[in-house]
Amino acid sequence: MAKKTFTLSKSRYIRGLQCHKSLWLFTHDRDLRVVSKSAAASFQQGNEVGECAHNIFPGGTFIDFKGVSFEEQISQTQKALKSAKVIYEATFSYGGVLVKADIMRKVGRSWELYEVKAANEVKDVHRDDAAVQYYVISGSGVKISKTFVTHLNREYVRKGDLDVQALFVSEDVTADVKAKQAGRTAEIEQQQKMLAGKNAPKIDIGPHCAKPYPCDFEKHCWQQIPENSIFDLAGNGVKKWPLYKDGIIKMEDIPLDKLKGQQLQQVQAYLDKKPIVDRTGLKAFLKDIWYPLYYLDFETFLAAIPPYDGLKPYQQIPFQYSLHSQKRAGGKLYHKEFLAKPNCDPRKDLLDSLLDEIPADACVLVYYQTFEKGRLKELAVQFPRKAKQINAIISNVRDLLVPFKGRALYSWEQQGSHSIKKVLPAFVKDMSYEGLEVGDGGEAIEAYQKMCKVADDPQDLAKIRKALLEYCCQDTLAMVRLLEVIRGEVAEK
Ligand code: SF4
Numbered sequence: 001m002a003k004k005t006f007t008l009s010k011s012r013y014i015r016g017l018q019c020h021k022s023l024w025l026f027t028h029d030r031d032l033r034v035v036s037k038s039a040a041a042s043f044q045q046g047n048e049v050g051e052c053a054h055n056i057f058p059g060g061t062f063i064d065f066k067g068v069s070f071e072e073q074i075s076q077t078q079k080a081l082k083s084a085k086v087i088y089e090a091t092f093s094y095g096g097v098l099v100k101a102d103i104m105r106k107v108g109r110s111w112e113l114y115e116v117k118a119a120n121e122v123k124d125v126h127r128d129d130a131a132v133q134y135y136v137i138s139g140s141g142v143k144i145s146k147t148f149v150t151h152l153n154r155e156y157v158r159k160g161d162l163d164v165q166a167l168f169v170s171e172d173v174t175a176d177v178k179a180k181q182a183g184r185t186a187e188i189e190q191q192q193k194m195l196a197g198k199n200a201p202k203i204d205i206g207p208h209c210a211k212p213y214p215c216d217f218e219k220h221c222w223q224q225i226p227e228n229s230i231f232d233l234a235g236n237g238v239k240k241w242p243l244y245k246d247g248i249i250k251m252e253d254i255p256l257d258k259l260k261g262q263q264l265q266q267v268q269a270y271l272d273k274k275p276i277v278d279r280t281g282l283k284a285f286l287k288d289i290w291y292p293l294y295y296l297d298f299e300t301f302l303a304a305i306p307p308y309d310g311l312k313p314y315q316q317i318p319f320q321y322s323l324h325s326q327k328r329a330g331g332k333l334y335h336k337e338f339l340a341k342p343n344c345d346p347r348k349d350l351l352d353s354l355l356d357e358i359p360a361d362a363c364v365l366v367y368y369q370t371f372e373k374g375r376l377k378e379l380a381v382q383f384p385r386k387a388k389q390i391n392a393i394i395s396n397v398r399d400l401l402v403p404f405k406g407r408a409l410y411s412w413e414q415q416g417s418h419s420i421k422k423v424l425p426a427f428v429k430d431m432s433y434e435g436l437e438v439g440d441g442g443e444a445i446e447a448y449q450k451m452c453k454v455a456d457d458p459q460d461l462a463k464i465r466k467a468l469l470e471y472c473c474q475d476t477l478a479m480v481r482l483l484e485v486i487r488g489e490v491a492e493k
Pocket residue numbers: 018019020021022023025203204205206208209210215216217218221222
């Protein structure tokens with residue numbers, strides 16, 4: 001009996017380029033896959049950007065694919081090639097690979113090919129994408145004169161209606177795409193042969209599990225890696241993959257003479273199961289904190305296509321804050337919060353509320369100041385009349401991450417991470433993010449987007465609002481408790 005031939009799509013081929021095992025599992029054992037929420041959101045953004053990019057060359061022929069067989073899509077494409085000047089989602093099959101071209105534009109007697117990416121720059125994997133498109137379309141007998149990767153223009157700032165011509169940049173990748181044609185047929189044949197196999201190819205984990213994309217079979221392939229492994233080593237120093245190749249996987253198996261600096265500190269702390277406490281460093285941090293003290297945390301969302309004026313592609317848009325405050329050390333705790341209404345530009349209301357709450361002379365404590373200061377700076381640009389007040393807040397921001405990142409205080413339970421999600425349960429045993437309905441920034445974005453979808457349903461809306469308020473409040477309360485821990489350590493001696 002003849003062996004089954006597998007038709008590859010462009011995305012499957014790219015998956016196979018990253019790892020043959022990933023392609024095999026995707027084809028034969030897809031239930032093992034775990035799709036992250038961020039990957040699902042990126043996929044959605046990609047579709048929206050692709051559709052928007054059609055307007056760069058308006059009035060083209062769209063090859064519909066919803067509920068339409070591939071054969072029909074290919075046949076519609078062949079018809080369009082005879083009469084259309086621009087085609088969206090043109091479909092071709094050649095050499096066992098099926099592709100859909102985002103945009104094709106007729107120039108003279110040949111066609112220009114535009115591969116649209118919801119990214120701010122061209123990456124090598126985008127060139128691979130364009131190369132397989134070129135391989136299939138030119139192999140189908142269509143002359144391609146130029147190939148472009150069309151991506152978002154990171155310098156574009158929305159003002160009024162979306163200016164699609166300014167939002168996108170098309171980079172000519174013709175030379176790269178042609179250079180990548182060598183070996184394409186052989187790689188496709190290898191992928192098809194591998195897919196016909198009964199078992200997944202024996203491929204060990206490696207740097208390819210994360211590049212160019214985090215692999216969605218990681219949970220399956222990495223299950224033999226224990227907690228507290230070499231992959232938890234933070235910072236620069238010894239390289240993990242050479243250790244792995246030498247059979248060293250557990251943290252306790254790393255020869256200490258291979259380590260120095262923070263890595264040595266981390267492994268030592270893990271072996272001793274004792275925290276690192278540098279009281280001098282903690283005192284220096286506390287010396288720079290004053291009262292009244294405001295603990296601030298923003299939640300933001302971002303969009304590839306800027307939805308409001310003054311925004312660039314993928315610019316963060318603050319929609320929520322939590323603010324705890326104390327008039328003196330150990331004093332009564334006050335709490336204020338803001339959560340935007342769904343489906344509106346949240347920035348002005350959020351800023352007005354924040355400026356009403358934070359006095360000019362207050363110390364403002366955040367966790368990872370680059371983020372909160374960055375949002376405040378953007379608000380100052382967007383609302384220049386408030387810039388003086390915003391800049392005063394910025395100059396009073398202090399960063400609670402500093403003592404943890406600098407290892408003035410470190411617990412082995414942080415597993416090398418300085419994220420507040422890891423630091424909090426390591427030092428404050430009665431608090432953690434486990435069990436919260438919204439448990440991290442990604443889930444907060446998702447919840448806010450859901451809130452916009454259920455805006456007309458007061459019950460659902462109230463439920464999501466409650467979860468979001470609880471999560472953001474937890475972030476600033478965590479800061480309050482961690483500052484208490486630092487004060488406690490300093491006071492002990
Ligand atoms: S996790 Fe790594 S080894 Fe496993 S399929 Fe993905 S890329 Fe391949």
